Amino acid sequence: MARYRSYLRGLSICVTVLLMASGLVMIGVGFSSIDGNIPVAKLFEQLSSSDGLKLLQGFGPITVILSVLGVCAAALDLKTLLLVFSALIFVEFVALMVVASPLVQVQAQMDGAVDEVFLNVTPLYRTESYIQGELNKLQFSDSCCGLRSFEDWDNQLPVSCFCTPPAADQLLDSSCVMVESDLRTPPPLWVHSEPCGPILKSYLSFPIKLRIGIVSAVATLTMAAIALCLTLGLEQYWKKPPVETTVDDFNRVKYQPKPSLT
Template sequence: MGKGSVWLKWSYIGAISVIAGIGVLMLGFTLFSHGYLMHEEELESLVTGFHFAYGFISITLLLTIIGGFGVWKEKKWALIVFTVGMILCTLYLIANEVGLLIVPSQLKVLLEDDYLSMLPLSKVNVTEIAHLNNTQSELKCCGLLSYRDWDYNIPKSCLCAENSLNPCVAAPRNSSLFIEDRIVMIYAKPCLSIITAQAMKTIHIASGILMGLILLWVGSIASCIAILCQLNKKMETPKVVYSSEAKAGNYTSLMEAPDTEIT
């Protein structure tokens, strides 16, 4: 390749190296998540997602190896395999991106319906109580729509921390937290609005990351196609062939040099 092609070649190698690095990080995160959720009840519903993740990451890593081999050895078949495979992977990412753009409105409704089905909170089971207590402690909130969702049996996870910056209100006098001659403060904000807001924020962040991956994948495809085009236009050096007709002395003078007189 020419001098300009060298820069294109190294930019392509840099792009697929970044993709390979991201693939390794994604594989590590997926393995960690799979192991962490191994004994969780929700794992059965996530198994298909883990399988898709393993397959996508493995194919991506394999394609980067093939693409690196193709550009280093200038093998057109390897670059073509990389291009076709990455185009299919990009279409998969675009489908997921479209899904993330559609999901937020539906997810918000599903989350609200799921949590509201727990009302009244005084009748939830032990597992749901533990989940709600953790949520209230982390998000500094109380109840789903209001602290009144707990009726009089307000849990200690609703207690306001000292010097809390979150708005707090006095616990009702008929609640289990009420202490005579002492004001007990609990968090005023309900949890459901905070939960849905955090879920929407997470989806938007995931959508932005996915868009960045799509652009990186598309960039590697464009670089690979450009390299393929240059390989097709590559000029071969003409071979030097010896001819018996090319002999020394087979030349004639076009005109005689004039004689010069020396005086």
């Protein structure tokens, strides 16, 4: 029993330390500028997920503070403090689930909202020069053209959309397509057939998916910490009392709890 109890205490400390580490991760991600690294970020100002950042910024420090309390309670084997920690971390768990639920809704609604943004900024040659510049960078780096297709540029295709004409035996496997254009470059023109829209969606959804993943990890560790600390805190109710055996005059063995020293 003593060995099992020692193992349970060690496991409780480890889980609570992991919970503390996850709280530090929440703080780090919450105060980072992941959203600012999204290509063509100006397009997505209306889809900002600042609530997710506030969630991590708020619950991160709380998680760290409560985790320190839990580590101290488990290491010092303080029953009352273990129960207090379990109650406080359970309240935080419920609040975290309530506040984080809108993130899942944002993730589900994002594709439709992004498609609407794409529709509002086409044709691309009429949009702001800043957006055109950022999109050109993406088209150069990821070999794509336009948001939904190269036709988003109408007949004003930028140089970043052009690609090297494929060899005759590679036409079927090529990511380039031949188009007609009124540009000064003589036809035929070959442009990237892949749109940049799916790439932008993946960039945009990454911060939200990251925050949902962090919240899920914290929730899992919180549930484990609650279960372990409650087990230690309520040890007196589940621990079997020591017994002693006696033999009467008829050689019958009797088992009864040892008398308490107190």
